[in-house]
Each structure stands twice: as structure tokens, then as C-alpha cells.
Amino acid sequence: MTEAQALELEATYVVANTPEYLYRRLRDSEVVRRLANDFSAELLATMYREVLAKPNRTASDVAQAYAAMVALTLRDYSEWRPLIDGFEITTLDWAERIRAIAKQRATPTVVTSLTASPAKIAAPTLATASNTDEGVAVRPRIVITDSAT
Amino acid sequence: MITKLALCAREVVRDSATNQISTFSIFEGLAAAGFPLLLNPFSALFVLEREEHDNAEVAARFQLLLGNTELLNGATQINFEDKRRTRQMIRLEGLVIAGPGIVTAKLLVGDNVQAEYSFPVEGPAAPPQAHMTTDPV
Numbered sequence: 001m002t003e004a005q006a007l008e009l010e011a012t013y014v015v016a017n018t019p020e021y022l023y024r025r026l027r028d029s030e031v032v033r034r035l036a037n038d039f040s041a042e043l044l045a046t047m048y049r050e051v052l053a054k055p056n057r058t059a060s061d062v063a064q065a066y067a068a069m070v071a072l073t074l075r076d077y078s079e080w081r082p083l084i085d086g087f088e089i090t091t092l093d094w095a096e097r098i099r100a101i102a103k104q105r106a107t108p109t110v111v112t113s114l115t116a117s118p119a120k121i122a123a124p125t126l127a128t129a130s131n132t133d134e135g136v137a138v139r140p141r142i143v144i145t146d147s148a149t
Numbered sequence: 150m151i152t153k154l155a156l157c158a159r160e161v162v163r164d165s166a167t168n169q170i171s172t173f174s175i176f177e178g179l180a181a182a183g184f185p186l187l188l189n190p191f192s193a194l195f196v197l198e199r200e201e202h203d204n205a206e207v208a209a210r211f212q213l214l215l216g217n218t219e220l221l222n223g224a225t226q227i228n229f230e231d232k233r234r235t236r237q238m239i240r241l242e243g244l245v246i247a248g249p250g251i252v253t254a255k256l257l258v259g260d261n262v263q264a265e266y267s268f269p270v271e272g273p274a275a276p277p278q279a280h281m282t283t284d285p286v
Contacts (some may be wrong), residue, residue, distance in 0.1 A: 023279045077230055107235065110226060
């Protein structure tokens with residue numbers, strides 16, 4: 001994390017007057033979104049624990065711990081639920097409340113990527129009008145009728 | 150298990166900051182200029198609600214049909230975690246539709262169809278016959 005990013009998180013933390021406000025501001029923070037995208041859930045959990053383990057925590061350390069926690073909650077629920085349940089939350093005043101807000105808002109989302117096998121794709125039916133070489137091309141027909149004959 | 154929503158669209162995305170789902174270009178019905186027709190990307194979304202007797206995790210299958218022809222059949226997992234509602238997002242990197250028909254996306258739990266969404270794909274209309282009439286000479 002760069003110094004500018006740490007300062008931004010600290011500024012968000014020091015002006016926050018409720019856990020709800022801090023959660024909302026961190027959730028919308030570009031720094032936090034980047035943390036969520038760039039690091040795995042396990043790394044964010046480790047970051048949270050390492051910051052909390054510091055003997056003389058500064059406001060910036062506390063802000064970074066909250067940022068790691070909120071960044072974790074931006075990932076998939078199935079990833080962060082077991083990790084966040086194991087967090088030490090007694091040493092951070094708002095950690096329990098922020099965890100509760102995040103869990104309340106969460107809805108699990110399962111994303112499955114599948115590939116359609118080309119072998120299963122049926123060949124075009126010949127009765128179908130088609131503009132490919134394999135199908136039967138249906139061309140416009142002009143019928144000229146001479147009503148006099 | 151109750152199905153709250155089932156749809157197919159070009160894109161289904163989850164905003165990580167708000168945890169809300171957005172869909173782009175829902176497939177209501179397609180008029181193809183020709184075949185084969187490539188739908189890339191292709192996504193399906195199912196929103197499910199858990200009932201009291203339902204397990205938190207349920208094995209499921211996603212099946213895609215064109216008429217009676219199976220285009221795809223793949224395994225997925227329904228996972229409610231500790232919540233009442235869950236979402237299943239299926240993503241395909243390209244789906245080829247070989248001809249006109251009804252495309253049906255099904256989420257199956259065992260042999261039961263849990264959720265289903267269909268949309269028609271129509272081919273190019275046969276050009277109208279032009280009639281030219283000349284006056285008697």
C-alpha cells in the first residue's frame with residue numbers, strides 16, 4: 001500500500017463517527033476496491049491479523065485493519081464468511097458492528113463458467129433459410145404474370 | 150426451494166461494492182439474420198430462496214436446449230451458506246445456435262426442473278414473392 005493510499009484510509013477513519021459511516025465510506029473507496037481485487041481473501045485476512053498484532057497501533061494501522069476487513073467482504077461470501085468469523089474483533093471498537101453489517105448485506109452468489117461443446121451443436125436443418133454455404137440459400141423470386149394471356 | 154427469478158442475458162454482473170446484480174441485454178426473443186448464430190457472451194441467472202427443509206448446499210445441473218437438442222449440460226452447486234437467498238450465475242464464453250427454435254435454460258436438482266427460462270430464436274423471414282402485373286396489350 002502506498003503512503004497516499006494509507007493517508008486516504010486514515011482520513012476516512014478519523015472523520016468517521018459511526019461504524020455504518022466507516023463501512024459505507026470504505027466500501028466505496030477505490031483503495032479498498034483495489035485491495036479486494038488485487039489480494040486473495042486469505043491475504044486480506046493475514047493483513048488484518050498482522051496490523052492488529054502491532055504493539056503500538058497508530059490511527060493509520062487501525063484504518064488499514066478496517067480497510068482489510070471491508071475489502072474482504074467485497075469478495076464472494078463463501079470465501080470470506082469462514083475467515084471473518086475467525087477474526088479477533090475485541091481489540092477494534094467497531095469491528096463487530098462492521099462484521100455484522102457486512103454479513104447482513106451479503107447474499108451468496110455462485111458463479112459457474114461452462115463451455116458449450118461444439119460436438120453437441122446440431123447441424124443446421126436444410127429446411128432453414130440460411131446465408132451460409134452449408135444451408136439452403138433462399139433467394140428472392142420474382143413472378144411475372146401477364147393477365148392478358 | 151422457491152425460484153424467485155430465472156433469465157438469460159448477454160451479461161449478468163455482480164457489483165462487488167454493493168453486492169447487487171445487474172443484467173444487460175436480456176434475451177426475450179432473437180431475430181437472427183442468419184445461422185449459425187453466435188451469442189457471445191451468454192449468461193443465465195437464477196435467484197433461489199431456501200425453504201425450511203432445504204439443505205444449505207445442493208448439487209445441481211445446468212442444461213441448455215435448442216428445441217429438444219441438448220446444447221450443454223454441466224454441473225453446478227447451489228449454496229445458500231447461512232442465508233435464505235442465493236444466486237446462481239452461469240457464464241458461457243460463446244453459444245452457437247445452429248437454427249431457429251426455442252432456447253431453454255434449465256436448472257435441475259436431481260431430475261426435477263427447479264428453474265426454467267425460454268426464449269425463441271427466429272430465422273430470417275422468407276422474402277416475399279414479388280408479383281408484377283402488366284396491362285393487356
